[in-house]
Amino acid sequence: MAKRTVKDLEVSGKKVIVRCDFNVPRKDGVITDDNRIVMALPTIKYLVENKAKVILMSHLGKVKTEEDKAKNNLECVAVRLQELLPETKVTFCPATRGEELENAVAALQDGEIVLMQNTRYEKGESKNDPELGAYWASLGDVFVEDAFGSVHRAHASTVGIPTNIKENGLGFLVEKEVTMLGKAVDEPAHPFVAIIGGSKVSSKIDVIDNLLKKADKVIIGGGMAYTFMKAQGGNIGTSLVEDDKLDLAKEYLEKAGDKLVLPVDNVCADAFSEDANTQVCKSGEIPEGWMGLDIGPATVELFKETLAGAKTVVWNGPMGVFEMKKFAKGTELVCQAISELPDAITVIGGGDSAAAAKQLGYAEKFSHVSTGGGASLEYMEGKTLPGIAIISEK
Numbered sequence: 001m002a003k004r005t006v007k008d009l010e011v012s013g014k015k016v017i018v019r020c021d022f023n024v025p026r027k028d029g030v031i032t033d034d035n036r037i038v039m040a041l042p043t044i045k046y047l048v049e050n051k052a053k054v055i056l057m058s059h060l061g062k063v064k065t066e067e068d069k070a071k072n073n074l075e076c077v078a079v080r081l082q083e084l085l086p087e088t089k090v091t092f093c094p095a096t097r098g099e100e101l102e103n104a105v106a107a108l109q110d111g112e113i114v115l116m117q118n119t120r121y122e123k124g125e126s127k128n129d130p131e132l133g134a135y136w137a138s139l140g141d142v143f144v145e146d147a148f149g150s151v152h153r154a155h156a157s158t159v160g161i162p163t164n165i166k167e168n169g170l171g172f173l174v175e176k177e178v179t180m181l182g183k184a185v186d187e188p189a190h191p192f193v194a195i196i197g198g199s200k201v202s203s204k205i206d207v208i209d210n211l212l213k214k215a216d217k218v219i220i221g222g223g224m225a226y227t228f229m230k231a232q233g234g235n236i237g238t239s240l241v242e243d244d245k246l247d248l249a250k251e252y253l254e255k256a257g258d259k260l261v262l263p264v265d266n267v268c269a270d271a272f273s274e275d276a277n278t279q280v281c282k283s284g285e286i287p288e289g290w291m292g293l294d295i296g297p298a299t300v301e302l303f304k305e306t307l308a309g310a311k312t313v314v315w316n317g318p319m320g321v322f323e324m325k326k327f328a329k330g331t332e333l334v335c336q337a338i339s340e341l342p343d344a345i346t347v348i349g350g351g352d353s354a355a356a357a358k359q360l361g362y363a364e365k366f367s368h369v370s371t372g373g374g375a376s377l378e379y380m381e382g383k384t385l386p387g388i389a390i391i392s393e394k
């Protein structure tokens with residue numbers, strides 16, 4: 001059976017809560033890539049045109065301390081939304097519960113929007129606290145799940161709210177992502193190459209196990225690679241590493257054989273900075289005080305050879321710290337190699353990965369640029385995504 005979508009719901013005059021993924025990349029508080037906001041517009045515009053009172057919710061970053069709250073204030077998204085929707089009234093509510101929030105919702109007219117502050121300001125969000133889910137649900141009549149990037153998280157805003165609001169459905173972005181990603185991996189054309197990089201080692205290392213079952217080759221780059229290098233007994237200097245994942249990395253290395261392709265050299269720096277001194281070091285031979293911030297030139301050649309002839313490519317996580325020009329080459333050359341593959345289905349996913357492809361001028365060359373990082377990986381592994389599973393069937 002198919003899931004209900006926003007088109008199956010009666011929204012006119014109703015208070016409609018939309019969970020979006022506005023977890024956008026920022027530098028010094030300024031949004032550096034608004035793709036996730038732009039991709040959410042079709043659902044938002046549909047609701048505005050159909051005279052709903054629109055309550056938008058999203059997380060932004062990780063929030064554990066008061067300082068994190070200041071760093072991850074969602075107001076910048078409300079400002080961008082207002083620029084993108086000049087004809088529509090968009091207000092920002094700095095409260096995540098209580099009278100101020102309830103008044104902001106009560107003041108909404110048909111076709112107006114309020115964006116609530118970062119859902120992760122509430123401690124209960126990530127624990128899917130039932131009281132919080134029920135409280136947020138009490139603010140609306142209808143719920144739309146359109147946060148594709150977050151549907152792998154069973155949080156109060158993604159699962160708690162639709163548990164309490166039966167008038168729920170998927171938004172246009174989730175619908176589109178599921179269709180596009182399904183095309184890529186339900187019956188992937190082989191050779192199928194998966195590439196995993198980026199910095200979220202603990203939340204993404206588990207997917208490698210499943211990818212090893214489906215793909216012909218799994219390339220590991222970016223910050224993910226150093227946990228594997230250390231597991232092989234190599235020196236990684238001060239590179240990013242998650243020591244509690246070393247045993248898992250060892251296990252993958254043993255069972256994957258030559259299916260797993262790791263960097264053979266790395267662009268290393270003596271500081272996490274654009275002005276750092278750099279040198280190319282062989283993998284496992286990174287001196288003390290140096291860190292790997294990009295894949296090296298021999299690795300680019302190795303990855304190109306691995307990609308040659310691929311018919312399906314799925315990529316999540318940049319090959320280096322592409323935000324700094326000095327360490328963007330690896331990501332750029334891998335983008336280029338993928339863009340030159342004839343007749344391949346190519347999918348890139350993740351907030352930073354999509355931003356990298358766009359910034360480097362390659363976004364148009366992919367068959368699909370997914371807004372989901374972890375979510376797209378889990379979808380492609382065939383895992384149940386709790387934020388989609390909870391939505392009512394037609």
Ligand SMILES: Nc1ncnc2c1ncn2[C@@H]1O[C@H](COP(=O)(O)OP(=O)(O)OP(=O)(O)O)[C@@H](O)[C@H]1O
Pocket residue numbers: 149197198199200221222223224240292293294316317318319320321322323349350351352353354371372373374375
């Ligand atoms: N060698 C490295 N050392 C440290 N950080 C790295 C390294 N290589 C890449 N990164 C960083 O990884 C970050 C992106 O990783 P991440 O896993 O968050 O990917 P993503 O595409 O944003 O996916 P998601 O949407 O799931 O977050 C970038 O900010 C980049 O600078």
Ligand SMILES: O=C(O)[C@H](O)COP(=O)(O)O
Pocket residue numbers: 021023061062149150153203350351372373374375
């Ligand atoms: O960027 C992402 O992958 C999503 O917004 C989810 O973010 P999270 O990994 O902090 O839950």
